[in-house]
Amino acid sequence: MTVTDTEYQAIKNNDKRYDNIFWYAVKSTKIFCRPSCLSRLPKKENIKTYYTKEDAVHDGYRPCKRCQPLGKSVSDEEWVKEIDTILLQNFWQRLTLEELSYLARGSESHLRHTYKAVAGITPQKRLMDIRLNIVKKKLLETDFTVKEIAEGVGMENVGYFIRKFREYYGDSPLQFRLKNTNSAK
Ligand SMILES: [Zn+2]
Incomplete structure (x- = not known):
């Protein structure tokens, strides 16, 4: 209704x-x-x-995690699964912890704490894993520029994006693309 x-x-x-x-x-x-x-x-x-x-x-x-309309609380494990689903569905937009805690219906500190306790990493780290995985594919399978790819995964700050990529893979996104597309040919 x-x-x-x-x-x-x-x-x-x-x-x-x-x-x-x-x-x-x-x-x-x-x-x-x-x-x-x-x-x-x-x-x-x-x-x-x-x-x-x-x-x-x-x-x-x-x-809802906060008001628990079914009268029992969702287990932490279930909640973390829900958060993962939310991350997978929303990685393409700018997603702050505040926004995530709104979508997942819990306070920021509770979310961060619970997520870390169950998953062993922070939700921000998981989000970065999801994004960079997609970025890697796009670098190899499309002709989009690094800037376009960064924006496509919700990372508007390209400098930060390149730094993170290098942290993960040891190369800049462009180096990564060059190395891996050349060897494929
Ligand atoms: Zn509620």
Whole structure:
């Protein structure tokens, strides 16, 4: 159902009186919440309301980590899996820890701590791994410039991008492309 004005007000005011009366799902993040959830207010057009939480689950929405609409907490391992999915779906845009914690519905410090504890690396490191893996492919399989490739993976600062690439692979992106495309021929 589309959100009504009353429901939207309830969400905006984190109104506990509406908890267990309806739940709201956010289409852009695929997460659903209780009205009282303290997470950032989504855009109205992104909200879908439900009158049973089972319907939200049935439609593929995941329970919010913060307000836990299913009443039990998501395990850390499950949460880290969700974060990985979010990283894979959003690596192409500029993705700060703040933005990531919004998408994953948890505080920045809790996210960083939990992720590191479960995955053994920081979420930023995972994001860099994902990006540079894609970059490597694009360097070898396309004619895009280094700048275009950097921007395509959400890294607008090309200097920083080149530095990171060198850290990982020992060569600059251009050297990497030259070396590996020549030897392939
Ligand atoms: Zn929530």
